Amino acid sequence: MIDMTVLIHQLIQLFIIMCIGFLALKVNILNEKSIHALNRFVLDITLPLMMIDSVLSMKQRPEGSEVATLFGASIVFYLIMPIIAFIIVKIMVKTLNIVRSRQGAYMFMLIFSNVGFMGIPILQAACGVHGGSAVFYAAVLNIFFNLSAFTYGVVMIGYGEAKKTAFNLKSLLTPGIISAVLAITIYLLDIHFPTTVEDVVGTVGGLTSPLAMILVGATLATIKLSEVFNEWKIYVFSIIKQFILPILLYPVFRLFLGDSLLLNVLFIEFLMPIANTALMLSDEYGADTKFVSKTIFISTVMSLITIPLTIYLCGIIY
Numbered sequence: 001m002i003d004m005t006v007l008i009h010q011l012i013q014l015f016i017i018m019c020i021g022f023l024a025l026k027v028n029i030l031n032e033k034s035i036h037a038l039n040r041f042v043l044d045i046t047l048p049l050m051m052i053d054s055v056l057s058m059k060q061r062p063e064g065s066e067v068a069t070l071f072g073a074s075i076v077f078y079l080i081m082p083i084i085a086f087i088i089v090k091i092m093v094k095t096l097n098i099v100r101s102r103q104g105a106y107m108f109m110l111i112f113s114n115v116g117f118m119g120i121p122i123l124q125a126a127c128g129v130h131g132g133s134a135v136f137y138a139a140v141l142n143i144f145f146n147l148s149a150f151t152y153g154v155v156m157i158g159y160g161e162a163k164k165t166a167f168n169l170k171s172l173l174t175p176g177i178i179s180a181v182l183a184i185t186i187y188l189l190d191i192h193f194p195t196t197v198e199d200v201v202g203t204v205g206g207l208t209s210p211l212a213m214i215l216v217g218a219t220l221a222t223i224k225l226s227e228v229f230n231e232w233k234i235y236v237f238s239i240i241k242q243f244i245l246p247i248l249l250y251p252v253f254r255l256f257l258g259d260s261l262l263l264n265v266l267f268i269e270f271l272m273p274i275a276n277t278a279l280m281l282s283d284e285y286g287a288d289t290k291f292v293s294k295t296i297f298i299s300t301v302m303s304l305i306t307i308p309l310t311i312y313l314c315g316i317i318y
Contacts, residue, residue, distance in 0.1 A: 010125035021217025048179030050205030054135035074144040085110040104159030113272035121209035137265040139180045242306040250314045273299035
């Protein structure tokens with residue numbers, strides 16, 4: 001199902017676009033204020049429209065049983081991963097002597113991957129003719145990502161810190177969740193719109209991939225490189241998250257997901273680097289933002305190698 005040639009081509013393409021964003025900030029075409037504005041534009045407009053377009057552009061919409069399976073798999077995934085993350089981080093505390101106040105941030109980053117900005121573009125390319133269905137499945141997964149991140153995630157990220165945190169129900173009413181619910185509604189009711197409307201949704205939603213990667217590159221450019229590579233424990237953590245853990249869990253995914261497209265969607269999304277949500281919540285709830293920024297940077301750069309390598313090795317091993 002996954003075309004490795006297309007996947008690697010897409011990763012290289014996204015990396016080049018990411019470099020454009022990096023350079024755009026370095027030469028002052030972009031700045032932190034414009035990054036924030038562009039980030040809102042993508043999160044609130046283009047990404048939601050891309051999710052809706054994932055349903056509208058389908059020539060043949062997937063069966064309800066497949067969506068129900070993904071719902072169940074997503075619920076189980078986001079219920080079990082906190083337990084796995086807790087165990088791994090506690091082992092890291094004892095073996096690597098990581099700072100205890102960072103335990104919550106480590107747990108959060110282990111669970112929540114960049115399923116939107118990087119995951120959706122890569123899925124769209126890697127799954128070929130099934131790219132539209134893959135994006136729709138990613139939209140479904142995104143619902144549970146947001147529900148989890150803004151409920152137990154905000155409590156988790158402050159674990160080990162003196163500051164206590166609690167989730168706000170209003171934080172769940174994001175354009176991402178609303179658009180995902182709309183996409184599912186359109187799918188369930190088999191709703192269609194005039195061609196002009198669907199074309200507009202597709203065109204604006206199509207801006208998501210390049211804009212998202214420009215934003216990733218520009219955001220990475222705000223971090224001082226001299227401060228990024230001085231914590232070896234971040235490398236160990238990134239290897240565990242993006243290489244060792246996926247290889248160990250892949251047979252579990254295969255055991256419970258018989259449909260190859262569902263399996264690929266969930267697994268590829270799991271392979272993505274750390275979600276930018278970790279940085280936003282760290283800033284809001286008083287976690288170590290500098291440490292989180294560095295970890296996201298290294299995780300994103302390493303993913304260009306770990307994503308194709310892990311998929312290739314899983315294909316050989318299993």
